[in-house]
Amino acid sequence: MAVAAPAGSARESVRLKRERDQEVLVWPDLVFIEFIAAVLFTITFVVLATFFNAPLLNKANPNVTPNPSKAPWYFMNLQELLLHMDKGLAGVIVPTMLLIGLMVIPYVDRDNEGQGTWFGTVNSVRITFFSFVWSGVWISWLILWDNGSQVLVYQHLPQLWGSNERLKWLGDKNPFKGWPVEGVLKPIWDFIFLPNRLAIRDTWHWSLPVPFQPGAGPHDGRLDWPKDFLQIPIPLNGTWGWNWGGKPNWMPGWLQHVYPYNSDFSLPAITAEWIVPIIAMVGLPALMIYILHKIGWAHTVRDAMIALFTGFIVVYFALTIVGAAFRGKGQALVPPYRVPNLEKDPSILRQVEPPPSHLVLADPRVVVRARDG
Amino acid sequence: MAMTEQPKGPGLGDWLYDRLFHNYIWSSVFRSGYPNTPRNQMLAIATNVFLHLHPTRIHKTHVKITHTYCLGGLSFFMFLGLTVTGVMLMFYYVPDVNRAFNDVQALETNVRFGMLIRNLHRWMAHAMVLLVLMHMMRVFYTGAYKPPREFNWVVGVILLVLTLLLSFTGYLLPWDQLALWAITVGTNIAGAAPILGGQSRLVLIGGFDVGPNALIRFYTLHVIALPLLAAIFMSVHFWRIRRDGGLARPL
Numbered sequence: 141m142a143v144a145a146p147a148g149s150a151r152e153s154v155r156l157k158r159e160r161d162q163e164v165l166v167w168p169d170l171v172f173i174e175f176i177a178a179v180l181f182t183i184t185f186v187v188l189a190t191f192f193n194a195p196l197l198n199k200a201n202p203n204v205t206p207n208p209s210k211a212p213w214y215f216m217n218l219q220e221l222l223l224h225m226d227k228g229l230a231g232v233i234v235p236t237m238l239l240i241g242l243m244v245i246p247y248v249d250r251d252n253e254g255q256g257t258w259f260g261t262v263n264s265v266r267i268t269f270f271s272f273v274w275s276g277v278w279i280s281w282l283i284l285w286d287n288g289s290q291v292l293v294y295q296h297l298p299q300l301w302g303s304n305e306r307l308k309w310l311g312d313k314n315p316f317k318g319w320p321v322e323g324v325l326k327p328i329w330d331f332i333f334l335p336n337r338l339a340i341r342d343t344w345h346w347s348l349p350v351p352f353q354p355g356a357g358p359h360d361g362r363l364d365w366p367k368d369f370l371q372i373p374i375p376l377n378g379t380w381g382w383n384w385g386g387k388p389n390w391m392p393g394w395l396q397h398v399y400p401y402n403s404d405f406s407l408p409a410i411t412a413e414w415i416v417p418i419i420a421m422v423g424l425p426a427l428m429i430y431i432l433h434k435i436g437w438a439h440t441v442r443d444a445m446i447a448l449f450t451g452f453i454v455v456y457f458a459l460t461i462v463g464a465a466f467r468g469k470g471q472a473l474v475p476p477y478r479v480p481n482l483e484k485d486p487s488i489l490r491q492v493e494p495p496p497s498h499l500v501l502a503d504p505r506v507v508v509r510a511r512d513g
Numbered sequence: 514m515a516m517t518e519q520p521k522g523p524g525l526g527d528w529l530y531d532r533l534f535h536n537y538i539w540s541s542v543f544r545s546g547y548p549n550t551p552r553n554q555m556l557a558i559a560t561n562v563f564l565h566l567h568p569t570r571i572h573k574t575h576v577k578i579t580h581t582y583c584l585g586g587l588s589f590f591m592f593l594g595l596t597v598t599g600v601m602l603m604f605y606y607v608p609d610v611n612r613a614f615n616d617v618q619a620l621e622t623n624v625r626f627g628m629l630i631r632n633l634h635r636w637m638a639h640a641m642v643l644l645v646l647m648h649m650m651r652v653f654y655t656g657a658y659k660p661p662r663e664f665n666w667v668v669g670v671i672l673l674v675l676t677l678l679l680s681f682t683g684y685l686l687p688w689d690q691l692a693l694w695a696i697t698v699g700t701n702i703a704g705a706a707p708i709l710g711g712q713s714r715l716v717l718i719g720g721f722d723v724g725p726n727a728l729i730r731f732y733t734l735h736v737i738a739l740p741l742l743a744a745i746f747m748s749v750h751f752w753r754i755r756r757d758g759g760l761a762r763p764l
Contacts, residue, residue, distance in 0.1 A: 163570040167554040170567060170576055177583045178590050185594070185640070189632030196621065199614040200693035202722060209694040211702070212684050214642050214677055218702055227705035242670045245653075246663035255656035256761035258579075268654075398708055442656070449653050482691060 197482060206482055207469050216463035217456055223471055224286050224337065225417035234421070238452065245449070249441045263437045264446050270437065271450035274428050279458045282420060287473040288335040323348060327365075337416055341366060341408040369407035374400055425451055566751050568759060575760045580655070584648035588676075589747065591641035598634040599736065606686070608732035610725045613688035638680050645676045657761035665753040668746055675743045682735035685728060696731070697723050 164170075198204075211219045221230035254260025259268065284290065316325040327346035334344060350363040391399060425448055432438035432447055468474035523531075533539065534547040545556030555569035574580055605620045605627065607613065620627040649669060652658055658666035685696040700723065704714030719726025754760070 160570075162573055164573045164576060165551060165554050165570050166558050166567045167548050167564070167569075170571060171558075171564065173576060173578070173583070174586055177587060181587060181590060182594070185633055185637055186629070188636050189629050192632065192636070193621075193628065194632050194635035195689075195691055196617060196687055197690040200610070200688045200690055202693065202724075204690065206690055206694050209698050211695050211698040212681060213639075214680065215699055215702065219698060222702065222705075227702075228707040228710065230705075231702035232706035232710065239670060239674065243667045246658040246660070246666045249658075250660055250663075252659050252764055254763075255659040256763045258655050260656050260763070264654075446654075453650060 195483060208467055208471055208480070210463070210467070213460060213464055217459035220283075220459040220463035220467070224282070226413035229414060229417060241448075242452075245445055249445045251440060251442060253440070254442065261440065261442055261446075263439075263443060267432060267437055267443055267446050268450045270432060271428060271447040272454055274424075275451040275454040276458060278420075278424050279455050283458075283462055283473070286336050289473070291335045294333060338412050340416065341406075341412040344408075366406075366408035371404040372407055373404050374402075566755070568755060571759060572762055574762055581651060581760065582647075584644055584651050588641055588644040588648055591637050591644060592743065592747070594637045595634060595641065596740065598630050598637065601630050602634055603736060608686065608728050610688060610728055613686065613728060617687045617689075638683060642676055642680055645673050649673060655761060659761065662753075662757045662761060665750060665757060668750045668753065672743065672746050672750060675739060675746060679735065679739045679743065682731040682739060685723070685731045686735065688728065693723055696727065700727075 210216060218231055218235060221234060224230065225234075254264070259265045314322075314326055314329075316322045316329065319325060323346070327344070330344060330346075331340075334340060345365060347362050347364045349361060351361050353359050353363070389396075428451065429438060429444050429447055432443065438444055438447060462473075465476045465479060466473055468479045530547070540546075543557075544560050546553045548554040548557040558564045558567050558569045602620070605624055606616045617631070620631060622628075624630075652666065652669065681696075681699060684699075685692045696718075700714050700718050703717060704710045706713060715721070717727075717730070718724075719730050
């Protein structure tokens, strides 16, 4: 022990000495870089602020709603998300889960391998690339699908291929007419070619003979979507299962206050607004990680985190860009040149009035300029 | 006779240097001498309240621009610039629905460099959001959140949220159509929360519509509450960089 200690400390001091050789002084090496960066950015922003004015429209008027009304750009991804699922899910639950997800990254991925270098692990670059393409393609497809854009393809593809006969079935409303299992195949066929998410609630329809319907009381012997699913009682409200006698008094008071025990829910609406979006948001990332694992690229938690984080960044910016540059009047999906420019729209055009007299300063030239606009 | 060069006496430069940096007043302000020796260079960092956020020496990979692209530092620089321009804007701005819009208009037309200051504030605010996002991406892809820096990543996520909130609260202040409707859309998003949505929207805008109460609330949050919070979390963020052993680098 007594012999080993000096040897160890000698090695230690050699190691420290080598570390010292790798170091530079903060003054001037780092302070200089910071100074130059600050100067460059100051110049850039002064030039930018000289040539590009911050927008100022009409005075706020609660009676004139601009169409489209848009959130600031960094929240436009949330605004875009609102178009594709329930408001509470898109506006609050998803962002909250994402923030929590971001915060727990370092507690899930604790391996120190590859830290401190760009894309430090073996497959990180190709995983990033895969996730970039995967997320980009899926988010574009989902936005287009929810907009019903693929209907155009179904309508025009048979014509585009020259022969109407060969692909006639693609645009066919019911290729299974007269089949014995038509009642099952037709809804599946319709589901595949649904124009958008809300069509699950509004236009998708099927009717199956189900003679035995527990707890349904007198019924017509068939189960119809969406008619029979519009008013499903919330569990524990006393109309099905055990009878709790109306108000569930066994629940603590705050839960009775929060729990909607006396209402019904519409399964078609829940499917369109919650279930389908959640399946997309959970299922597609999960499928991506499964594929990455199966093809042998993703081995560690870090690899999965890279895939998920890249997906988050891609979707964040894709939704922002679509919300900002591709949403026109009534939030319709339009090419960027048809998105109304708020500053040129007559209904909200900026009025150039001379400022009120108590705000006009003494310099007469300034007053003239203000009046001329 | 060998001619050896004799050292000359002190020149004018040396005299000036001595007068400037070796006098009673200079050394009362800066305890160290002019930073032209390694010792003084380290002291310049260590004895200065602003610079001592830095260590006195760092690993040479950390001064490579491509390691960080200065993104965190630039985010902080945007915060400083926004504070300075924001204070200037406060001189001319009154958060009252009857005055706010006119104040901004007057600032643009009647105040010398008023438009420039407003433009600077706006573009720097947008840039700060982008820079913070890019800084987060840099930290992620360099694996810099890994132990022992887990908690500092969490502080960083909180700072991202504070940056977004700062930008969002400032968006209402010009009180024009863009501001009113963007905040209406934004707070409606908050109001969509399942149980507490209506309540949280009510608290946020102080009423059922974006009006005078919303303006004064957003103003107060924007100019004092959120900047203070951000400053506190930034202090923790910078402090933890030092405590956790500087920037991340390969083991």
